[in-house]
Amino acid sequence: MATMNSQKIKSLVKAGKPGRYAAGNGLYLRISGEGTPTWVVRYTINGKRRELTLDQYPTLGLADAHAHTLQIKQDIRNKIDPIAERRRAEIGIFHTVNDLAKDWLEDCAKRLKYPKIPQRVYTKEIKPLIGDLSIDKVTPRDIRAIISKIAKSDRPTIANDALTYCKQLFRHGIKLDLLTHNPAEPFNMSDAGGIEKSRTRALSYKELKSVFTTFKENLSQFKRENYLATALLLCLGVRKGELIAARWEEFDLNDGLWNIPKNRSKTGVPITVPLPKQVIEWLNELKVRAYGSNFIFPTRRASKSEHMSLDTLNAAIGKLFKENKLKVDHFTIHDLRRTFRSLLSSEGVPGHVAERCLNHKLKGVEGIYDRYDYLDERRDAISLVVKKLAPIIN
Secondary structure, three states: OOOOOHHHHHHHHHHOOOEEEEEEOOEEEEEOOOOOEEEEEEEEEOOEEEEEEEEEOOOOOHHHHHHHHHHHHHHHHOOOOHHHHHHHHHHOOOOEHHHHHHHHHHHHHHHOOOOHHHHHHHHHHHHHHHOOOEHHHOOHHHHHHHHHHHHHOOOHHHHHHHHHHHHHHHHHHHHOOOOOOOOOOOOOHHHOOOOOOOOOOOOOHHHHHHHHHHHHHOOOOOOHHHHHHHHHHHHHOOOHHHHHOOEHHHEEOOOOEEEEOOOOOOOOOOEEEEOOHHHHHHHHHHHHHOOOOOEOOEOOOOOOOOEOOOOHHHHHHHHHHHOOOOOOOOOOHHHHHHHHHHHHHHOOOOHHHHHHHOOOOOOHHHHHHOOOOOHHHHHHHHHHHHHHHHHHHO
8 A cells, every 4th residue: 555744745746747646545646737736535436436636735734634535435434425415515505594595585586476575574574583593493483473573563464474485485495305394384374464355445535635734744754755655656556666666767757758667567567657747746856855866766774775665655654653643544555556546436537547557457358459558548547636636745
């Protein structure tokens, strides 16, 4: 059996002659054509000859190289292939729930149309409580703590979403053979936010007048940007995410048009929203307030997102309700979209035009054959709503 000592290694390295030099027990010092000395171990497993690179000399000394070789030989006796194990390690190491969530959210991004929703719920609701825990240390009590905390904050829909995503997250862990059980599986909607009912809330003209009066009286708390965002949502009937994440490049204020691209439209179809004169005035004010930002509603604090949080408006309205400043029945931002639709009906706008104002696809045969976008009709319809609401908003 060939032997090697430090003096011989130095001599070989100095000579720089390419080759593989035995150090015993399957360990070799390999010198490349460029003269770089590297330790390698040769072994046989499952009838196949294999060679594993360790590290360069002198980063890895002779004694340590022998120690690594002994461990490798022990692994081989236990039918463990070190090269296969090294490749497995490159696939990903999962220690904490955050490690698992990163892989799960990447999977969500590939298969979901709106992957930012589970990402937002995980980041805000799940991660703070269990993100740093070891995957196998999460218990049903931890899951209950998550959904109970959300439910107590009067956000039943988010509580249900959080439970759903917890189940999906830990099922992903089971698929990866990191877990044998799902700590979220024993729970159902009744443990979280309860069975959700379709909302029917729409605000009357009298209620809207009261609401905007309250907003004006509390502008130090309900910021002007919040005020204008609420006005735009009510008068245009667009979805919250479509407006809050809007960029100035989507707007042609000279022609009074807002082109929502398909990647931000919930239906996946682009739509052009006509903008009445009063709405353009509000947008011009927001442009000044944006201080050169690409977004209509830039973030007001250090954040990963460049635009205002999608939760900001509901949180601000919720605070006014909590302080008993709003003197109407409880409503959310999404209820303004239903209010807009009700206002269109009250102004005599035909149903098919009203549905296109909401960027809803027309149903049945009409939806298949009617490709006309009703831009002029929608401009007239939105103008009617703005004309009715402008006095109380302004």
